[in-house]
Each structure stands twice: as C-alpha cells, then as structure tokens.
Amino acid sequence: MRLFLILLSFVCYNAAYAAQYQAHQLDGNSLLLQTDAGQLSLTFYQNDVVEAFYQPEGVKQLPSFSISQQPAAVALQLNEAADSLTLASDGLTVKINKAPLQLSYYRGDKLLLAEEQGYFQHQQQNMQHGFRFALSKDEQLLGGGQRVLGMDRRGHKFPLYNKAHYGYSTQSSQMYFSLPAIMSSNKYLLLFDNSAKGEADLGATDTDVMQFSAEGGRSSYVLVAGDSYPQLINNYTALTGRQPLPARWTLGNYASRFGYRTEAEARAVVQKFRQLKLPLDALVLDLYWFGPDIKGHMGNLAWDHNAFPQPEKMLADLSADGINTILVTEPFVLTSSKRWQEAVAAEAIAPGLDGKPKTFDFYFGNTGLVDVFSAQGQSWFWQIYKGLAEQGVAGVWGDLGEPEVHPDDTVHAIGMANEVHNAFGHQWADMVYSNMRRDFPAQRPFIMMRAGAPGSQRFGMVPWTGDVERSWGGLKPQVELALSMGLFGFGYIHSDLGGFAGGEQFDKELYIRWLQYGVFQPVYRPHAQEHIAPEMVFHDSDTIETLRPWLNMRYQLLPYNYTLAYQNSQSGMPLMRPLFFADEQNPALIEEKNSYFWGDAFLVAPITEPGATSWPVQLPGGVWFDYFNGQRYAGTNRVDIPISINTIPVLVKAGSFVPMAELVQSTRDYSSKKLTLHYYADASVECAKGEMYEDDGKTPEAIAKGEFELLNFYYLNDNGTQKFELRRSGNYSGMPDSRELTLVVHNQSATPSHISVDGRYVQLVPQQARFNRMQNVAWYDKATKQLKVKIDWQAEKQQILIR
Known part of the structure; x- marks a missing residue:
C-alpha cells in the first residue's frame, strides 16, 4: 500500500x-x-x-x-x-x-x-x-521562516526545504526551519x-x-x-494552534554545551553556578550521555554507564537542587549502535524502494532514519522517551530534525522523502508532545527542536536558530531571525547565546554583548562548542560580575516574562515583537531588524559591533525612558544612546507597568509574595493599564482549568491626582493570601504632598533605610525621581492616590 x-x-x-x-x-x-x-x-x-x-x-x-x-x-x-x-x-x-x-x-x-x-x-x-x-x-512581504535576507523578503527566491547551515553569519537564504508562509503589508x-x-x-x-x-x-x-x-x-x-504555556523553569538560565562528557562534569558545572550564586534552572546534556565520542554511538539513546554511572540518582539530585535535565536525541540510528537490530526488528527504520531499511552515510556514521510517520516508528521511538521521562528527564532536545540528511529515495509511511521532508520535525514533535500529555499528564512538556513546519508551535516546540558562527557577524542577524519566526506562532525562537560554531579565541566583549541581549529573548541558553566555555562561570571575574546583574534581572523579570508567555498562549503574540506593530502605517519600520519590543513595555537594541560607546536606536513614537538612567526620549527619529560595557539600549515605554519579583537562585524558589511594581509616569499618558499572570508554574492546562490568578493594574491622572487601582482575581494552589507590594513610580518630578491607600494616609519617610524596614510607608528619591509606596495587598481591589 x-x-x-x-x-x-x-x-x-x-x-x-x-x-x-x-x-x-x-x-x-x-x-x-x-x-x-x-x-x-x-x-x-x-x-x-x-x-x-x-x-x-x-x-x-x-x-x-x-x-x-x-x-x-x-x-x-x-x-x-x-x-x-x-x-x-x-x-x-x-x-x-x-x-x-x-x-x-x-x-x-x-x-x-x-x-x-x-x-x-x-x-x-x-x-x-x-x-x-x-x-x-x-x-512588502515578511516570512518564509529562518533566512538572513532582511525583514522584507520581496524580490527574493529561496528553497522551501529545511536544511542545516553550519556556521552562518550575515547572509543565508536556506536554513534549518523554512516556512511556506508570508505576511503582507x-x-x-x-x-x-x-x-x-x-x-x-x-x-x-x-x-x-x-x-x-x-x-x-x-x-x-x-x-x-x-x-x-x-x-x-x-x-x-x-x-x-498556539504554543501551550511552558513551565516557569523554562524561562530561567540553562547550562549547556557540546557537551558534558561525564556525570562528574555535569554535577560540577551546576555546583559552580551555586558556589558563585548565579541562578540556574536547567542542565542540557549533548550526545556524550550515550557515547564517549562523536561518531559511532548515535541511536544508542541509553546512558553510557561508564561516564554516567548513576543517572537516576544524578537526575534526582539535580531535581532536588532545582535543576531540570534536558537530553539531546536524534532521529538517526547508526548501524553500529546498540539499538540498530532492535529498531530494524521493530520496523522503526524508514525503508528504501526495495522495502529494506534504508541506510546511508553521514558525518556520524552509517545510519538509518526513524520513520516518525509510521505507527511502528513512533511506538519504538516513544518507548525510549517514556523510559527517560520515568527516570526523571525533564525535557527533550530533538536535534538534526530537518532531517539533516534525508535521501530522496527514502520511503515514509505516507510518502517519499521529498514529499514529507519539511514535516519531519513537526511529526516528531507531535509524537513526543501527544505521548507526554497522555503518559505524563501532570507535566508540561519541554520540546526543543531545530526544525518543524507551520503549526509545530502547538506541540510546545521551542526552536533555536541553529549552529550560528561565534562572531559579531553571527550575532547581527539574531533579531531578524527571531522576529521573522515569531510572526508565525514561534514565540520561543532563540539563539545559542555567545554563538556556537568556531571562534579560535574567546572574544570577551562579543560574549558579554550576546548574553546581555539574551536577557530579552525567550530562552536564556548559552551554548557552544566546548573549546571556549559557553557558561559564564568559567570566565574571569570581570566577565562574571559584568553579567551577574543581567542574569539577576532575567530572574527578577519572571513575573513580566511569564505574563508574556501567558499572552502568547492566548493570542499567539510573540514575546519579541517588531517595531512596526507600533505604527502600522509606517512602511519603513517593517525593515527594522536591529531592535524590537520585548512585550509591550521594553524596546531593546542589541550591540552588534565591538568598541561602541553609543548606539543608534529607532524610536517608534511615543515617550520612552532609558531603563538604566531614566533619560527621556520621544518621537519617531533615530537617536544615539550612550552605552558602556555594562549597558545596552533598553528603553521602557511611558505608561508601562513592569512587575518584578525577589531574586532567586532557581525558579523552584520563586514567589510573588514580595512584588515590586514599576510604573513609568509621563504627562503624555493620562491613563494606562497592565496585567500579570500567576499560577503554580507547572500544572498543565492551568488556564483551561481556571487554576490561575490575574493581577490587573490601572493608572489615571485625574486633574493632577495620580490614581492607581490594583485588582486581583482567580485562585490556584499555593497562591499568596496577600502580597507585600512596592509600587515604584518613575519620572516623579516632585515630592508628593499626600499619599493614601483606600483612604488611609501613608507616611512619607525621609530616609530609604526607614522605608526598607517599615510597612505601609512611602519614600521619594529626588536623585532618581522615583517614588516608592509599600503596601500590604490583601483585598481583591485596592486604590492608591498620590497628589
């Protein structure tokens, strides 16, 4: 048939x-x-x-x-x-x-x-x-998937064929994840x-x-x-289909490289993060978990007990320390691997035209390809994933899923190789996601894959931009790649922070700039070939201390970022958003590929050239404040923003609410019991609103089940009186009964004469030290023009008045 x-x-x-x-x-x-x-x-x-x-x-x-x-x-x-x-x-x-x-x-x-x-x-x-x-x-035409061609792809012709582009930088017409779709102006x-x-x-x-x-x-x-x-x-x-809400831990920091060779090395890198008090939530194991070297072992898909003698205990210990372990897997089974005969007997390998298992040579050895379109292939492959999940593996990394090598005469259950090629990664993700939801119903699946098709996002697919060159040229197109994919549902597209391929010597400035940008991309995962460490813990103290506040900021922004994830799951709105969303009548903004919105509140412009002391930023209209020094910008012009090695252009829109939490070393310890709510005030904004989504961070379908809380924030300037209204609704297991909320009003030009909460007077103290140790008080900092009001938020609705 x-x-x-x-x-x-x-x-x-x-x-x-x-x-x-x-x-x-x-x-x-x-x-x-x-x-x-x-x-x-x-x-x-x-x-x-x-x-x-x-x-x-x-x-x-x-x-x-x-x-x-x-x-x-x-x-x-x-x-x-x-x-x-x-x-x-x-x-x-x-x-x-x-x-x-x-x-x-x-x-x-x-x-x-x-x-x-x-x-x-x-x-x-x-x-x-x-x-x-x-x-x-x-x-103007946007889309086509991963390409480095500029945002407007009109005038280009390119293949619709998922194909690896190792070590790409500033130009590529064919990459890992093509999409046969465009969005028109x-x-x-x-x-x-x-x-x-x-x-x-x-x-x-x-x-x-x-x-x-x-x-x-x-x-x-x-x-x-x-x-x-x-x-x-x-x-x-x-x-x-829309991306399911991921677990909160997926928004944390990942330790990842090609790759950790032993259990001792894997444990040691986690310990290094803990010793240096740098937050960490995930550990990614590349192909050495099933073999001692690169060639000959792909398809084993079982622990190499010489290198990882106690995998179950390792996974349990890491989990107890707030670390989620992710393993690489590939759809290729080498004829030299321990499972080859097992896979052949199970009829899991796609055949050739002669009906026999199709074998061919590629970089890792002589191999066959699992037919993810056949019931036999899916059944055999899933049993491996199921066993790993039962051991405690928290996430799946599907690599080489274009597939990287896919002979034309490979026969799949529903068609020849070229007929189904671009759906291979999609079908693979479907298999993992659907079986995870069936067999592990209490777990939100994490599925990181390099290739897929339109709609793959509904299986929780987290794609990345492939084996980018470790160079300034590799960093330059990352915003373009992310924006182009995000328009079509792939809100979690991200890059190997620091760059993956090549690079003979460590470029400290490049590394810092890439990881600073990474704070405002969906997944924070430094990853690279091991001759230059991708993890910040293995670099000099100056590099670590330069990046520490950025990584801390990533964790403090968890309430804001998790809300972006919620919004994405409800409407498909990407976390990284193009500037033309701000002014749809301005065709010039469609071409903007060097800056973007992170949610509604932030405008980010990564530094992609060495030695910069200022950086041009295209303003999209409205009023914006420099996150670091409060400088006010307005209009639709291009401005040069001063920077140092410690800063990149990060602007916050006037009228924005930005909720932030206390710093934790793992999302396991995350709590919104103490919450800081930043509001960026400006005379140009008379009213504003914001929201924050909260749940337990792990329950699947929490939204459908109604197991969540929404915090809504409102602002109104009523004849010089600033009115803030806080509302909370919903319920979930572990929800705080009350919150210690600190409202920080930015760009507050003068000391207020009166502050009240639900009609009760709030004392304005003269010193920050007193503010820090007291409750239901306020403090005004003239130097930064920030007003801070600390309250105990218990009621479903509370109002703060400032005049």
Whole structure:
C-alpha cells in the first residue's frame, strides 16, 4: 500500500492548470466547485480565514500538517452572476471568476490578494505544482521562516526545504526551519499548506508575481485577513494552534554545551553556578550521555554507564537542587549502535524502494532514519522517551530534525522523502508532545527542536536558530531571525547565546554583548562548542560580575516574562515583537531588524559591533525612558544612546507597568509574595493599564482549568491626582493570601504632598533605610525621581492616590 501511494505521487502533468467552472454546491462552511479538471473547495475556518484546496484528478494529496482548527460556524452569503460567483463572510469576500477559474480576495472593498494564474502543475524532473499570485506595487512581504535576507523578503527566491547551515553569519537564504508562509503589508497572511520540498519566488523572477511550488504534497493554501498585524497573528494561530504555556523553569538560565562528557562534569558545572550564586534552572546534556565520542554511538539513546554511572540518582539530585535535565536525541540510528537490530526488528527504520531499511552515510556514521510517520516508528521511538521521562528527564532536545540528511529515495509511511521532508520535525514533535500529555499528564512538556513546519508551535516546540558562527557577524542577524519566526506562532525562537560554531579565541566583549541581549529573548541558553566555555562561570571575574546583574534581572523579570508567555498562549503574540506593530502605517519600520519590543513595555537594541560607546536606536513614537538612567526620549527619529560595557539600549515605554519579583537562585524558589511594581509616569499618558499572570508554574492546562490568578493594574491622572487601582482575581494552589507590594513610580518630578491607600494616609519617610524596614510607608528619591509606596495587598481591589 505504501509503494502504491508513492507511485501515485509521480503522476506528472505538462500543461498549466487553466480550469473551467462547471457547477457548485454550498455545504455549511464550504463551497464545493466542480471544474473540468477536478474539484476545488473553499472552506471558511473563521470569518477572516479561508482555505482554497484544489484537488485535480489523479494528483495525490497529503494531509494538512498545519491546520488544527475545526471550521467554526460562519454565516456565508453566495451570489452568482453569469461569469462569476461571490462568496462572503463578515470578514472576507472571495470573487470566483468562472472561465478561466481564478480567485480574488477582498476585505470590504479592498483587494487583498488575487490569483495571477492560480493553481498550476507542470513536469520537470519531478512533478511540480503550486500557485501564482499578483503582487501590488509597494507591497512588502515578511516570512518564509529562518533566512538572513532582511525583514522584507520581496524580490527574493529561496528553497522551501529545511536544511542545516553550519556556521552562518550575515547572509543565508536556506536554513534549518523554512516556512511556506508570508505576511503582507497589505494586511493578509498567506500559508502554502504543503510539506514537500519546494520553492518560494517572492517577485524575484517576475517583479509582480509571488509563486509557491513543491514536488508533490498538498495543493492548498490558506488566506488569513485582519485589521492589524497582531490580529493576523491571532487569527493564524487560532487556525494552526498556539504554543501551550511552558513551565516557569523554562524561562530561567540553562547550562549547556557540546557537551558534558561525564556525570562528574555535569554535577560540577551546576555546583559552580551555586558556589558563585548565579541562578540556574536547567542542565542540557549533548550526545556524550550515550557515547564517549562523536561518531559511532548515535541511536544508542541509553546512558553510557561508564561516564554516567548513576543517572537516576544524578537526575534526582539535580531535581532536588532545582535543576531540570534536558537530553539531546536524534532521529538517526547508526548501524553500529546498540539499538540498530532492535529498531530494524521493530520496523522503526524508514525503508528504501526495495522495502529494506534504508541506510546511508553521514558525518556520524552509517545510519538509518526513524520513520516518525509510521505507527511502528513512533511506538519504538516513544518507548525510549517514556523510559527517560520515568527516570526523571525533564525535557527533550530533538536535534538534526530537518532531517539533516534525508535521501530522496527514502520511503515514509505516507510518502517519499521529498514529499514529507519539511514535516519531519513537526511529526516528531507531535509524537513526543501527544505521548507526554497522555503518559505524563501532570507535566508540561519541554520540546526543543531545530526544525518543524507551520503549526509545530502547538506541540510546545521551542526552536533555536541553529549552529550560528561565534562572531559579531553571527550575532547581527539574531533579531531578524527571531522576529521573522515569531510572526508565525514561534514565540520561543532563540539563539545559542555567545554563538556556537568556531571562534579560535574567546572574544570577551562579543560574549558579554550576546548574553546581555539574551536577557530579552525567550530562552536564556548559552551554548557552544566546548573549546571556549559557553557558561559564564568559567570566565574571569570581570566577565562574571559584568553579567551577574543581567542574569539577576532575567530572574527578577519572571513575573513580566511569564505574563508574556501567558499572552502568547492566548493570542499567539510573540514575546519579541517588531517595531512596526507600533505604527502600522509606517512602511519603513517593517525593515527594522536591529531592535524590537520585548512585550509591550521594553524596546531593546542589541550591540552588534565591538568598541561602541553609543548606539543608534529607532524610536517608534511615543515617550520612552532609558531603563538604566531614566533619560527621556520621544518621537519617531533615530537617536544615539550612550552605552558602556555594562549597558545596552533598553528603553521602557511611558505608561508601562513592569512587575518584578525577589531574586532567586532557581525558579523552584520563586514567589510573588514580595512584588515590586514599576510604573513609568509621563504627562503624555493620562491613563494606562497592565496585567500579570500567576499560577503554580507547572500544572498543565492551568488556564483551561481556571487554576490561575490575574493581577490587573490601572493608572489615571485625574486633574493632577495620580490614581492607581490594583485588582486581583482567580485562585490556584499555593497562591499568596496577600502580597507585600512596592509600587515604584518613575519620572516623579516632585515630592508628593499626600499619599493614601483606600483612604488611609501613608507616611512619607525621609530616609530609604526607614522605608526598607517599615510597612505601609512611602519614600521619594529626588536623585532618581522615583517614588516608592509599600503596601500590604490583601483585598481583591485596592486604590492608591498620590497628589
């Protein structure tokens, strides 16, 4: 049966697909169109989301890996004219030209997108099919996955084929994680719903035409509309799935390298962090956990007891110390590994055309590839993961999952290698996530993988930007890569902090700058080849003390960062956000790839050149304050911000609430019992609001179960009286009955004459020392222009008045 399906995929066509309408039928959310070449279905999943699925006769169709949403109830109106049909929801209108068949999409009276030729198919070396669309004159296109091409990818042509790019820096057209999807400045998002090897041509060959093509796969695309870019993301992630809320520990610090060779070394690095009082939450073990050297052992996927004699005890001891252990795994099983015969007997290895397990050579040895698309492959692979989880392994690292080597004649359960290549990592993540939720229902899965497909985020996939060169050139594109992926649901994309590949000598300044940037990226994981230590504990005391306040800041920001994670799980909003979100009418901001928003409150500009004493920052409008010295900036101009080795440009938006917690050495000890709430006041902001999400940090589906608390903050300037209202709602196990809250009002230009909490007078003390040891008091610091008010927050609603 498998080979029969494969042979169907080689049916080829010479002519372009110029179908003619014959008949139609409206069935619920779908309009079914019969043509002289096959069927076309138009299915509305939401008012603003429609799929066009062409099904030409004789063309094999693979399932959609991207779409997870079931069509919602959408009221559709259908009108017919002699030469066309018009199908409309409340948000979108599709005009269907009958002869030749051609689709155009409108939002109100505005044309969003039109098929140029629409679906096409023709014969080259392999059957190619895809779609062509007309581009408008000034349209900008973002997306395509991991590329280093600039934010606007219009004018580029690139492969749709996940492929490793070892040691990349300032340019790359093909990398680990491609996405057959774009977001347009015309406020639509287009997904080419196809897992096969292909190509995207975004106006490179023909300036006014966008084309997606692939070697087989699925002949469908999805158009998503919205009134804003965040709404596009919301609608798209409702369709493809949203990232589940991760465990709180995943936002902490990771010790990671290539790699720790023994149990003693792994224990020692954790102890080093503890001795130096540098926070740590995770330990990542690379491939030496199952073998003494790089080659010959991949596929063992069992502890090398010579190097790790007591793995269960090690895992238990680390867990007791607040350390979560993550192990690397790969989908390759070497013929020299201890499990090769076991995997063959279980029919877990993808076969070749002869039906026998397919073997081939690559860097690590002679190997086969686990068929994650087959029931046998999944069953065999999962039993290994299950055993490790039972031992106490907290997270999965899936490496080389493009797959890094994937011969064309590899046969998978549902298709040939090139048909399913881009969905391999996606299917792998699905297997791990689904089985984790079934067999370990009390645990939030952690799944870090290098490659996937649209929708992989719904399996909790945490991607990274691959084997970046350890150089200033490697640091430069990291914001671009993160922003480009975050627009399509991958909110936890991050880089190997410090750079991974190469680098003959330690570049102290580069290392510091990369780790400073890392405080404001989703995952804080320094990782590199071991000849230069990626962990800060192994560097000189000056490097450590320069970075200590930054790592501490990462932990103090846990309430803010965890709230970003909550928001991402609810709307798909990325943690790192592009500046054009602030002014959607400014096309120049779309090109900005050197700075970004960290949530709503922060604007961050990493330093990517050595020796800088100031750094240019593009202001997106509004009022902003320097996080370090309180300097006020306003407008839409580009400003040079003075910096030292201890600072990078970090600005905070006027009107922002930033909750921060007490410093801990592990999130195991995290508590919001003592909370500092920063508010950045400015005369330009008359009212503002913020929120903070809290739960126990580990219960799966805490939001769906209602096991969480929301803290809401409001500000109003009422004729010179500053009114702060604090509200709390919800409940979860371990929730504090009350909180010692310190409200810090920044940019407070004068000593207040009166402060009250719920009508009760609050004493303004003259010295910080008295403020620190007293309760329900206030203190004003003239030097920093900060007012601090300390209260006991018990009630569901409390009000602070300052005048």
